[in-house]
Amino acid sequence: xxxxxxxxxxxxxxxQGIGRATAIAFAxxxxxxxxxxxxxxxxxxxxxxxxxxxxxxxxxxxxxxRKFADEVDKIDVLFNxxxxxxxxxxxxxxxxxxxxSFNLNVKSTxxxxxxxxxxxxxxxxGNVINMSSVASSVKGLPRRLAYGASxxxxxxxxxxxxxxxxGQGIRCNCLCxxxxxxxxxxxxxxxxxxxxxxxxGFVSRQPIGRIGTSEEVAALCLYLASDESAYMxxxxxxxxxxxxx
Ligand code: NAD
Numbered sequence: 001x002x003x004x005x006x007x008x009x010x011x012x013x014x015x016q017g018i019g020r021a022t023a024i025a026f027a028x029x030x031x032x033x034x035x036x037x038x039x040x041x042x043x044x045x046x047x048x049x050x051x052x053x054x055x056x057x058x059x060x061x062x063x064x065x066r067k068f069a070d071e072v073d074k075i076d077v078l079f080n081x082x083x084x085x086x087x088x089x090x091x092x093x094x095x096x097x098x099x100x101s102f103n104l105n106v107k108s109t110x111x112x113x114x115x116x117x118x119x120x121x122x123x124x125x126g127n128v129i130n131m132s133s134v135a136s137s138v139k140g141l142p143r144r145l146a147y148g149a150s151x152x153x154x155x156x157x158x159x160x161x162x163x164x165x166x167g168q169g170i171r172c173n174c175l176c177x178x179x180x181x182x183x184x185x186x187x188x189x190x191x192x193x194x195x196x197x198x199x200x201g202f203v204s205r206q207p208i209g210r211i212g213t214s215e216e217v218a219a220l221c222l223y224l225a226s227d228e229s230a231y232m233x234x235x236x237x238x239x240x241x242x243x244x245x
């Protein structure tokens with residue numbers, strides 16, 4: 001039997017990178033996926049994939065999130081994947097970047113959970129997967145001030161939801177990947193000159209000797225979304241090529 005047969009799943013930031021790979025992996029395992037993203041054009045590349053319906057959603061728009069949640073019928077799994085990386089120390093972090101990091105990386109997750117948890121509680125079951133990072137409470141990475149602080153908040157939010165609703169059929173875990181090759185990673189690489197030295201710098205953070213793939217993160221996310229992980233809640237799962245060792 002497919003591992004996610006019959007499950008209704010909502011994913012944010014599904015148009016590219018880890019969100020897209022996860023949407024495809026979930027649909028292959030029998031889930032009905034509602035794949036959302038702010039980017040309508042990139043999202044169309046998922047239309048027509050069996051098991052996936054797409055919808056434009058800006059997760060920082062509180063009104064839009066509430067409207068979206070009102071329209072969701074049944075939800076078994078919510079994967080909050082949306083996030084943004086700013087590269088810089090505290091002295092290189094404009095206040096607007098700090099605010100954007102917390103809005104997109106933390107408040108969006110808070111808003112999605114707050115809007116969709118009542119539906120899960122009414123059903124008597126639900127499973128939330130949040131996207132943190134190894135750059136968080138797990139590890140300080142150089143020049144990731146706003147990112148690391150906001151992704152650490154995602155770990156705290158995850159554990160709080162897990163403990164508050166563990167008795168009501170809700171699970172909540174988060175993912176802490178190391179560097180993963182995605183479109184935004186490639187942009188960060190280009191910002192640093194796109195040189196072999198810049199790539200070597202990224203690779204050297206992972207003792208395993210390479211960068212991860214979106215499919216590898218999707219595989220862990222699939223485990224969390226399935227009932228195979230039914231005994232797991234409140235955890236920050238690290239998948240980082242040894243970066244945190
Ligand atoms: P990405 O950064 O390449 O793509 C991000 C997606 O988010 C895009 O499709 C974009 O349109 C969408 N998006 C941006 N703003 C949005 C908004 N307001 N509402 C809805 N969607 C929005 O993808 P990625 O690199 O796979 O990152 C996905 C998540 O994984 C992020 O939370 C990121 O922090 C996290 N993460 C990534 C890495 C990595 O190395 N790539 C490592 C650890 C964690």
